[in-house]
Amino acid sequence: MKGDAKTTVHANPFMPEPARIIRTQMLTKDVKFFQIRLADMEKALAFRYSPGQFIMLSVLGAGEAPFSISSTPSRPGLLEFCIRKAGTVTNALFRFKENDLVGLRGPYGNGFPLEEMLDRDILIVMGGLGAAPLRSVLLYCLDNRDKFRRVILLHGAKNPEEMIFREEFYSLKEREDLECFLTVDSDTTGEWKENIGVVTALFEKCRNINPADTAALVCGPPVMYKFVLKELVKLNIPKDQILMTLERRMKCGVGKCGHCAIDYIYTCLDGPVFTYWDVLHMRELI
Amino acid sequence: MKTISVEHLCRVEGNGGISATIDGKKVTEVKFNIYEGPRLIEQLTIGRTPEEDVSLAPRICAICTLSHKNAVLRAIEKALSVKVPKKTILMRELMHMGEIIESHSLHIFLLALPDYLGYPNAIAMAAKYDLEVKIGLEMKNFGNHIMKTISGRYIHGENPVIGGFGKFPDKKDLLWIKSRAQQFMPFVLKTVSLFCELDYPEIPEDETLYACCDPGNGKFGFWGEKILLSNGESIPADDYKKLTNEFVVSHSYAKHSLYKGKPYSVGALARINNLGERLDGEAGRKFKKYFNEHWKKNPLYHNAAQALEILYCFERIPVLVKKILKDENTPKIIPYSVKEGKGTGLVEAPRGLLIHHYEIKNGLVSNVDIITPTAQNAEDIERYCYIATQKLLDEGQEEKIRDRMDLVVRAFDPCISCSAHSAQVRQGKTDEWKSKLETILTHEEPAFLGIGNFRQGDDAVGIFIGKQLRDAGQKNVWLESSTNEMESFWKSNAGKPVIFLDAIDFQEKPGTVTFLPLLYALNNSSLVHKFSPFVTGPLKYNQLKKSYILGIQPASLKRGKTISPCVKKATREVLETLKSRQKKNRHFKDKE
C-alpha cells in the first residue's frame, strides 16, 4: 500500500472541494453534529471512504482542521461529523448555518482494517467524543450485519447530557442483533435508566466472547485508554486485534507537513487507526 | 466662571486637550493639557550604552522617529568624535525628507484639511474630495516608502546607527525614489496652491518670535549647528539652554519653554519665516508668490508653510539621490573608541526644532537632555488660544471658541508623545538666577512684592528683602505685611508683570536662590507655602504668565526664630545684584 499514489477529490491533494452544510444539531452543550455534502452532486455520490478515516474541513478566513467521519460509507452521499468547539476553525464552524459552504478534502488516513474484522466478534468501546469515529464503524457493521458475528457496544459518558448520540443509541438498544450498553459516571438528570459507573464496569457484560476471534475498537479520552486496554488484555484479546484511533496535530493529512510525525510514522498516513501493539512499541503514540 | 474645553484633541498625534476658563468677559486661564502619562525616557536612557540610546531615544515618538534618530546620532557622534562620510550624511538627509513628506502630508491632508472643508475626518471627506485624499495618502505612502527603504521600516527603523548604516540601501531603490519624486511634481504643485490659497481665518493674529535651525551657507535645510531667531539673534547649539529654559507645569506631563520670559514658536512656519528667502527653484518662486504679512503672525499658516516644505523636499530628493550615487563606494560603519564626551544635536523635526544633548562617561551615557518642538510650542499654543478666545468673546462669538481652539492647536501639529517624553528638571546653577533676573529687567518693568511672615523664621526673608530694596531706592516695591498696601498694589499694577520675593522650599541647600516663572511655582505645591489663594484671585492669566518668583531656600520656618545666617547671606547677594542693576537702570535714576 505504502508508496502507491493515493487519490483524493482532486489531483492536488491539498485542494478542497466546496461542500454544503445540510443539517446541524447540538448534541451536547459544546458538541455539534454536522451533515455535509459535496456541492457537486456527482462528486458527492462518488465520494468513497472507509470507517476510521478523516477529512479536512476548511472555513474561508479561519483555516483548516482534521475531523473524523461519523457517518458510514454504506450510506453514501452525506458525510456526518461531531465537532467540539475548541479552536479557531471549530469556532467558525459553529457559527455556520444550513446551506453555508465549507471546503472539504479527503478522505485521509488508514481507517479500520475491515477485511481483518470480517467474520469476527466486534467489541466497540467508546467514551466521550470517541463516539465520533466509532459510530462510523458501528453503523457500517450494522448495515453489513451478516458479515460480522456478535457486535457489542460499550459507551460511557460523564453524564447523560454529555453523551453524544444518546437518542440514537437508545433506539439501537431495541435491535436484537446488537448488544448495546450505555453508562454514565453520574446521573445529573434523574431520568437515566441505564448503567451508572465507569465504562470498564461494562466489561462484565462480555465475559463470554471469543477473544482470539474478536476485534476490539477503542476510542476515548486518554484516561480511558489506560483502564480499557487493561481490561481488553485481561479478556485475552491479542494486542494486534485491539484497534484504536488517535488524535494529533495535522495540517495536511497527506504526510507532508510533518506535524503528526512520531518516529517514522505519520499519524495521518499510517493512522489514525493503530493497534495496541503499535502503541506499545512506539512510545509517543499515547 | 466657566470653562470651555476640548477634552480630547482629535486628529493630533497623542493624547491631550485644551481648556479656557472664562470669567464674564475675560479669559482668565488657558491650559494645554497633556494626558499622556510620564514616560521618563531621559531617565531610561541614562546608564545605557550610546548604541542602546540610539535605539531607545527615538521611541519617544512615532511620527518624528527619524528626526529623533538624526538628532541623537548628531549629538552622540559629536560626543564620540565620529566623523561620518558625506555620503552617509546625504543618505540621512534623504531619510529625513521621507519623514517630512510623510508627516506633513498626513497633517495637512488627513488631519487639518477636514477642518477647512467641514468634515469630521479624511475618510468621510473622500467621497467628495477623493483626489485630495488620494494625493494625501499617496504622498504619505511615498514618504513612508523612503523611510522604510533607508531606515528599515515605517516607524522606529533601526538601520541608521552610530557611524553609518547597518546596510546601505541599493542603487535601484534610490533610483526608484528619484523617479517617483519627479512623477509626483504636478500633484505637489497642486498641493502648494491648495494650501497657500486656503482661506485662513484671521483669528488669532499676533506677532511672535520664531526659532529654527540655521543650516548655514545661506541654504534652506533641516539641521545645523546654530539656532536662528526671527529677531536676528543666533544661538550656538551648545548654548541651546539659553533658548529653551524648560519648566514644569502641573496640568501637563510635558514641560514648557520661554525665551527671555516670552513664548516662541518653532515648526514649518518658523522655518519659512526665518529661512523662506533662501528657497530657490519652484519652492522659491512659490514662496515669493504667496508669502505675506499674515504668515508672520497667524499660526494657521503653518499648513501653508508645510505645503511649501513638501515642495522643497520633492525638489531636493532628485538632487540628493544624484549626489549619493555619484560616489560609488558603500561607506562602512565608522568605528569609534572614545569613551567620554558631550554633544548637542539640532534637527528640524517636521513640527520644529528638536534638541538632543548627551554626556558620555566611561562608555555609558551619564546625562541626557531632550527638548522637543511641542514642548517649546506649548506656551505659544496657550497664548494664541488665549488671543483667539478673548477675541471671539469680545466679538460675542462664544459658540465658536471650542472649534477655534481645536483649529489653532491642530495648526501647530502638536506631537504629544514627543512632548510628554519628560525632561529632567534642571536645578538652576548657583548663579543662573542672576542672568535670568537680568534678562527680565532689561525687557520689562516689573513690580516687586515681598511676601512672608515676620515671626516665622526664614519666612521673613521676602519682606526683609522688599524693605531693603525699597530703602535702596528700587521703584515699585510692595510688601505683603499690610492689607491696605495690598489693595493698592493690585490696583496700580493690573496687567504688569510682578516679581514675588519669598522663601520657597525647592529642596536645595539653605540660602540658595532661584528665579522661576510663577506658573511653575504656583503649580508646584511643595515649593510654596500659602501662596496660591493669594495670587489666583486678582491676577489675570496674561499677567500671571509674565510673572516670576525670586525665591530663597529657607533653613528653618519655625515660629519665633529669626532669619538664619545663610539666608541673610543670600539676601545680601540678591540686593547687590539688584543694586548693580540700579546703576544701569533709569528707574533708579529718578531717585538718585
Place this chain on the structure above:
Amino acid sequence: MRIVKLKKENLFPFLEVISKEADLWAPVKKYEDKHVFKAVEDFSEIDLDYQRTIIPPRRILLPPKTNMFEATQNTYKEDFSNVSKKIIFGIHACDVNALVIMDRFYNFAYDDPYYTRARENTLILGYSCWPDEHCLCKSTNTHIVTEGYDLFFSKLDTHYLVWIGSSQGDDLIRKQPSLFNEDISDKDIQTYLNWQKEREDAFQAEIDFIDMPDLIELKYNDPLWEELGKACLACGSCTNVCPTCNCYNVYDKPILGKNASKIVRCWDACTLENYSEVAGGENFRENRADRLKLWYTHKLQAYISKYGKPACVGCGRCIVSCPVDINVLTVGKTLSGEKVDAFWKRFNLQVKKEVRK
C-alpha cells in the same frame, strides 16, 4: 552516464547559453564567509569557491512562504507562481543527495504538486567541493553523487569533468556542443583520481551512523536529552537550515474588503514551541528536550531503520548555525560515548555547579 570535458573559460559561455530559457541560480557571497543561492543575471557574482549556503537549495523549490491557493467561498485557484524553469548551478554533493531524499518524500503516498512541479522544472547542475572541519558527508556517504543530478562538474586544474546524469542534462550540453570535448586523456583521469583520493583523506569530522538507531533506542531515557533541552534556545535554526527538513504550516490570510483568502504555507520546525499543539491548547511536546529528541530520532533513527541511511547528508549546516552547539556532530558523538566540547555541555556543568552552591 557519459563524461565530457569543459574548458574553464568555456563555463560562462555555457551558462550564458543555458540561462536563456531558465533562471540560473548559483552561489553568491552574502557575508565575508557566507554564501546563498541567488538567481543571478550577472555571472561575475557567482562564487564557486564556497563551503555551504546558509539555507539549503530546497528553498528554491519551496520557499519559506508559498502561496497555495487563492480561495473564495466556493472556488480554490491553485497558485503555482513559484514554478518556473530553473537551473541550480554549483550545488554540492550533499545537497544533491538531500534533494533525492526530498524527491522521495514529496512523492510518497501523495504527490505534493507544489514541490514536484517546481522540481520537474528544475535542473540540477552539481559542482565538486572540498571538505572543511564541519563536513560530515563522508560519514553519511553523501559526499559523492550517484543520482539526482542532471550535470555534475568536477573541477580539475584547467578543465571541468562533466558527468551527464540525465537526458535533460544531455540536452543542455547539446545546446552548444562545441564548448565541450570528449577526449579525456589519461592525464586527466589521473588528475581526477588523485584529487578524489586527496579529498577522501581531507575529511576531519566523522560519526558512525550505523549504530545510531540502536544508540538512540538504548539512550531513550538518558539525561542527555534533558541537558540538551536546558541549553536549547528553541530558535528553529537547525531545522530551517537542514536540507532534509520539510515540515510546514498552513494559514489562511484573508484579503481585506473581499470575501476571499490566500492560503499560505510556511516552513515550520519541530523544535519550535507550538509545533505539536492541537486546537484547545494541548501540546504533545511542550518540553524542548522532547522536541529535540523527536528531531534526532527522526534524522538518526527512524530514517535509518526505514531506508538504511540517515536523513542527514552531513552538510554541516546545523554545526555552523546552532548558537549553543547542539548539532548532529556533538549529539552523535555524545551518543557514541565520545567527549565533546560544546556550549550545552559547559552550560550544564555551570548550572549543576550553581545548584550545588
Place this chain on the structure above:
Amino acid sequence: MENSKLKIGIYELTGCAGDALLILDCEKELIDIFNAADIQSFVMAKSDNIEGDLDIALVEGSVTTEKEIEELKDIRQRSKIVVAIGLCATVGGIQARFLDPKEWNERFKKVYGNIEMTHTKPVQSKPIDAYIDVDFYLPGCPIGKEQFLIFFTRILKGNPPEKSQNPVCVTCKYNENDCLLKKGILCLGPLTEDGCGAICINHNLPCAGCWGPLKTGNRTSEYYLLKEKGFDVEHIKKKMANYSGTKIASFLKELEKEKK
C-alpha cells in the same frame, strides 16, 4: 456571514502613538479599513468619535496615570473584545523598565521635582493586562502592517489568528541571514517574539528585542552563552530588559539572587 459592521474603537494611552499611526500608515488599505468596520472612535484620525458599546477595542500605550486606569476599565466594560496593540500595551513598553517602585519614585522626582499634578496622578507604567483582561495581543514596537491587516481582517470575521510562539530567528533564517549570536554579537533574536520580519538582522544589526519577550524564550541559556562570550553581566541584563517591560521581572530577580 452577517453583514452588519463591527463597532471598533482605537485608543491611545501613554506611548509614542506609533501603533495608531501604523494603522494610518496602511495608506493603500485605509479606505478599506474604514469601510470594512464601523470605526466609532479613533482620536488620531477623526473628530466625530462616539464612546459607546464596542465589539472590538484596540488599545495602544501603557497605563501611566490614574485617569488612564479609569479610561481603560471603561473601555473594557463597553467592549466585547479588547486587543492590546504594540509593545507598550502588551508588556508596558520601554517606560515600564523601572520595576522597583522606589527606583521609579526617585526617577520621577528627578524629572518632575515635587510637583503635584492637578489633572491626573501618575502611576508606574504597566501593560494594560495589569488592570483588565485582554483577549488578544499584537506585539511590536510598533506593530507590523501585515500583522495588523491579517489580524484585523480575521477578527472582523470572528476568526482570531492562531497565536505563534516563534522567536525572531525563524524569520531571520527565512531571510537567509547569518546567525549574529554565533558570530559573538549580542542578539536577542531567540528571546524575542517573531513578526517584525527580522528587519534589524536583515540590516546586519542585532535584534534589540523590540517586539517584546517570547514567553517561552530560554533566557537562562542565552544569558550564560553571552556571559561566556565575554559580555558584561550588567550590560546583558539591561539589554534583555530594555524592551521586556514588566514581563521578565521574575527572571531578572532570579539573576539577582544568583549573584548573591
